[in-house]
Amino acid sequence: MLLAVDIGNSFVKIALLKEGNVVARLSLETERRKSADEYLERIAYSPLGRLIKEEGVEGAVLSSVVSSLTSNFLFVLERLSGKKPLLLGENARTGIALKVDHPLEVGSDLVAAASGALYLGKLPAFIADLGTASKFIYVDKDGAFRGVAIAPGIRGGALSLRERTSSLPEASLSLPPSPLGKNTFDSLNAGLLYGSAYACRGFLRDFEAIAGEEMTPYLTGGNARFVKSLLPSFVYEPDLLMKGLSRIHARNREE
Numbered sequence: 001m002l003l004a005v006d007i008g009n010s011f012v013k014i015a016l017l018k019e020g021n022v023v024a025r026l027s028l029e030t031e032r033r034k035s036a037d038e039y040l041e042r043i044a045y046s047p048l049g050r051l052i053k054e055e056g057v058e059g060a061v062l063s064s065v066v067s068s069l070t071s072n073f074l075f076v077l078e079r080l081s082g083k084k085p086l087l088l089g090e091n092a093r094t095g096i097a098l099k100v101d102h103p104l105e106v107g108s109d110l111v112a113a114a115s116g117a118l119y120l121g122k123l124p125a126f127i128a129d130l131g132t133a134s135k136f137i138y139v140d141k142d143g144a145f146r147g148v149a150i151a152p153g154i155r156g157g158a159l160s161l162r163e164r165t166s167s168l169p170e171a172s173l174s175l176p177p178s179p180l181g182k183n184t185f186d187s188l189n190a191g192l193l194y195g196s197a198y199a200c201r202g203f204l205r206d207f208e209a210i211a212g213e214e215m216t217p218y219l220t221g222g223n224a225r226f227v228k229s230l231l232p233s234f235v236y237e238p239d240l241l242m243k244g245l246s247r248i249h250a251r252n253r254e255e
Contacts, residue, residue, distance in 0.1 A: 003057045003081050004245040005073055007064035009132040015242045022239045024048045036072035052080055060085035061249040063108040086249055094248050097144040114145045115244030122216040126207055128200040130221035136203040154196050154223040173226050197230035
């Protein structure tokens with residue numbers, strides 16, 4: 001089995017994969033002041049950690065957009081797997097051409113998501129990755145990363161409304177029956193959730209117009225569950241990034 005970790009700005013997502021499929025997962029809050037030993041203990045005593053101890057792992061791979069935690073998790077993964085983990089961005093061979101103005105600016109999470117689309121094989125692809133930030137990604141028919149639009153995430157938008165307005169309550173992120181709110185709570189949730197779904201459809205439409213080709217639309221990320229019912233034509237794949245990490249690890253092992 002493979003141990004894969006994605007360190008995001010809000011959550012650290014950890015998964016065990018067997019033949020590219022997630023068999024166990026754990027999500028922890030991203031706490032920049034927590035030590036490597038504290039993270040290691042939290043993982044080791046979880047059901048996922050017990051499964052690692054029982055079954056063992058063949059390797060580990062790490063994607064991180066939080067540089068202050070990268071070295072901590074390299075240590076954690078080596079302790080859990082007994083092997084040096086593969087770190088995206090450190091001479092890792094992804095097989096993904098970055099056809100953008102500044103390739104070094106492309107985050108490892110974006111590369112991993114694009115790799116997930118290659119793993120699933122339905123290209124060209126549009127990926128709506130709804131996490132701390134909402135990222136809208138275009139992967140062309142040859143598997144090249146062509147660009148991304150980045151917007152505030154759903155939860156970030158809700159927090160901003162709560163903190164920057166004096167009379168609006170906290171949004172519950174429960175889907176109202178209509179985009180036209182008839183009360184304050186429904187109005188807030190409609191703006192956040194229907195608005196996010198409209199952004200997914202709008203970026204897909206415009207990216208297809210720019211590219212001159214139809215794309216397979218994927219929906220992933222921690223906030224995707226709030227809007228998936230509004231996007232029935234999208235392929236909901238919550239483990240897209242982990243599948244991408246699995247593909248990259250396999251590619252580097254073979255080479």
